[in-house]
Amino acid sequence: MTHSFVVNGRTFQTGADPMTPLFTVLRDEVGVTSPKLGCGEGRCGACTVLVDGSPVASCLFPVANAADTQITTVEGLSRPDEPLTAVQDAMLSCGAVQCGACTPGIVMTLTALLDEQPEPDEDTVRTALVGNICRCTGYHKVVDAAMCAAETIKSRA
Amino acid sequence: MNVPTSTAQITTVEDAVVALGEGATLLAGGSWLMRSSSKPSSVVRAALLPELGGVRAERDAVSLGAVLTHAQLAAVAPHAALRALTEAARQSAFPQARNVATLGANIANARFPEGDLVPALLAAGAELELASGDGRSTVPIAEYLLTRHARRRDELIVRVRVPLPAARTSDFVRLTVRKAGEYALASVAVSIDLNDRFVTSARVAIGSVEARQRLSPEAGQALVGSAIGDAAAIADAMAALAETLEPRDAVDGPGWYRASVTPVLLKRVVRRLTSSIA
Numbered sequence: 001m002t003h004s005f006v007v008n009g010r011t012f013q014t015g016a017d018p019m020t021p022l023f024t025v026l027r028d029e030v031g032v033t034s035p036k037l038g039c040g041e042g043r044c045g046a047c048t049v050l051v052d053g054s055p056v057a058s059c060l061f062p063v064a065n066a067a068d069t070q071i072t073t074v075e076g077l078s079r080p081d082e083p084l085t086a087v088q089d090a091m092l093s094c095g096a097v098q099c100g101a102c103t104p105g106i107v108m109t110l111t112a113l114l115d116e117q118p119e120p121d122e123d124t125v126r127t128a129l130v131g132n133i134c135r136c137t138g139y140h141k142v143v144d145a146a147m148c149a150a151e152t153i154k155s156r157a
Numbered sequence: 158m159n160v161p162t163s164t165a166q167i168t169t170v171e172d173a174v175v176a177l178g179e180g181a182t183l184l185a186g187g188s189w190l191m192r193s194s195s196k197p198s199s200v201v202r203a204a205l206l207p208e209l210g211g212v213r214a215e216r217d218a219v220s221l222g223a224v225l226t227h228a229q230l231a232a233v234a235p236h237a238a239l240r241a242l243t244e245a246a247r248q249s250a251f252p253q254a255r256n257v258a259t260l261g262a263n264i265a266n267a268r269f270p271e272g273d274l275v276p277a278l279l280a281a282g283a284e285l286e287l288a289s290g291d292g293r294s295t296v297p298i299a300e301y302l303l304t305r306h307a308r309r310r311d312e313l314i315v316r317v318r319v320p321l322p323a324a325r326t327s328d329f330v331r332l333t334v335r336k337a338g339e340y341a342l343a344s345v346a347v348s349i350d351l352n353d354r355f356v357t358s359a360r361v362a363i364g365s366v367e368a369r370q371r372l373s374p375e376a377g378q379a380l381v382g383s384a385i386g387d388a389a390a391i392a393d394a395m396a397a398l399a400e401t402l403e404p405r406d407a408v409d410g411p412g413w414y415r416a417s418v419t420p421v422l423l424k425r426v427v428r429r430l431t432s433s434i435a
Contacts, residue, residue: 018184019196041192043338048253054228057253060191062184064202065257109252130338131251 003067007032008076018064022056023047025063026073034074034104038133045132048105049073053116055109055131074104077111086156087111090149091142098136106132110146119150170208170288170315173201178290178311185224186257189266208315209261218321220286223261223314228252230260230274237433239319241277241327241346248331249273251338261314264298267306270405271340275302275370277329278317279362280348286316299372324357325350326434330426331364332418334409341365342410345422347380347430354384354434361394361423366404366415373398376423386431394427395420 004013007030014025026032026049035058038046042060049058050072077085087110090096097103106129113120113128120128125146126139134142167173177183182197184190185204190197203209209224212233219239221230230246233239249255250273263274264285275298283298289312298317327348331341344364350357361376375397383390399420404412 017196018200019187019191021191042188042253045251045253051256054256055253056256057188060188061257062187062191062200064184064200065187065204127337128252131253 003063005066005069005071007071008073014063016063018062020063021059022049022051022061022063022066022071023058025066026058026071032073032075036101036104038101038105043131043133044102045105045109046102048108048132050108050112053112055112057131072108072111074107077107085111086149086152087114087145090145090152094141094145094148096137096141096145102132102134102136106134106142110142110149113146114150114153118153120146122147167201168205168207170206170313173206173313174288174290174311176201177313180310183313185259185262186226188254188258189262189269203259203261203313209313213316215318217323219319221260221317221319223259223264223316225260227255227258227260227263227274231255236321238281238321238325238327238348240433241280241329241348242274242319244329245273245277245331245344245346248329248337250340260317264301264317265305265308265314270368270370271344271365272370273329273331273341273344273364276344276346276362276364277327278319279370279372280327280329280346280360281319282348282360283320284318285314286318287312288315289313302369302371305369322350324352326430328426328429328433330422330429332422340409343415343419343422345419345426347423347426349380349385349430351385351434356380356383356385356390361398363398363402363419366402366419368403368405373401375401380427385434386427391424391427395423398423 002013002015036046038044042057047059048055051069125143181199181201184200184202203224210222213220227246263272278298285296287294289309329346331344333339343366346362348360359377359380361373364370376394379394379397402416404416406412
């Protein structure tokens with residue numbers, strides 16, 4: 001049986017087993033490689049993608065549950081010939097990217113956060129990031145990036 | 158080898174019950190099934206069963222669909238009697254988990270003593286609406302938990318009904334090793350009925366401390382008859398709770414530690430309740 005869903009604006013169909021992780025289908029069939037395999041058990045957040053706007057751990061998300069949903073990954077945030085989003089720019093300018101393993105997941109989590117809460121305080125940002133583990137940065141500059149991106153978005157509105 | 162299939166055409170509870178009886182597995186959020194070493198041979202998607210969805214206001218109660226996620230529960234319109242549940246849902250885990258993990262699976266999973274929603278539902282006196290080959294039934298959650306490990310294969314939780322009396326207030330606290338994100342080492346839910354500032358009835362429930370979440374009748378009783386926040390009543394309740402604990406050892410924390418923090422969590426919940434009323 002096939003499952004159909006939209007990835008970054010394009011409809012896709014897969015005949016993969018219903019319990020195949022969405023992560024695997026995205027990387028191996030759809031060809032979006034931004035979600036990363038960290039823990040493989042849904043805790044580290046490196047595999048975070050948005051399903052209908054909500055962050056989920058794609059390594060634990062059965063592709064059957066993705067049917068008829070809209071999935072967004074980093075590849076869907078801005079095209080190669082387009083400027084980066086405010087979140088992406090801020091992660092760079094605030095020095096929040098070191099090894100980069102956690103970065104795609106963090107970008108998706110922060111993108112969803114600012115869509116839902118355009119002016120979060122730092123506590124809200126930290127709470128939103130509990131599902132994204134970073135071994136390099138100590139999170140301070142990630143939080144700075146979130147606050148900076150919020151300012152940028154607000155000033156553009 | 159079985160080729161796993163998805164029974165995507167199942168959209169009624171009755172058809173789901175038949176499929177479960179034939180060996181299918183109910184797939185809710187998937188966060189437990191996807192971590193298990195064996196995959197089911199066929200699945201019924203809970204998301205496709207309309208009866209399992211949504212929040213329905215009833216007279217002095219609310220009916221919660223079993224497929225509601227923690228995130229959706231956390232966003233339910235606030236009522237003091239429901240606060241323990243919405244707080245448990247809000248504090249649990251982290252966003253990626255809260256966005257998929259469901260109310261029904263939190264209750265039904267027999268290998269999940271850490272489940273946060275269960276103590277809140279116990280304190281609230283929630284009832285489960287079940288469906289199986291035997292038809293529909295309504296069971297208090299405390300009773301369900303006693304046989305959670307041995308339910309019928311074709312049974313599923315359809316909805317959860319939580320009474321919302323006007324004079325009731327509740328809250329929930331959990332303790333993790335690190336600041337957030339993990340399964341709780343211990344959690345406490347308290348639900349109290351007040352007459353002015355006096356406690357006329359109280360339910361205290363604990364989670365993750367023991368092999369199974371449960372109510373502590375002794376701790377609840379110790380709070381009754383005093384003003385909310387009364388220090389002596391709180392101390393009595395803490396002692397009564399401590400006396401009955403049979404804590405479990407696990408990799409995230411030993412039993413003696415869980416037992417030592419649980420009464421303190423009870424004090425914290427009651428103090429939170431007290432200041433929310435002030």
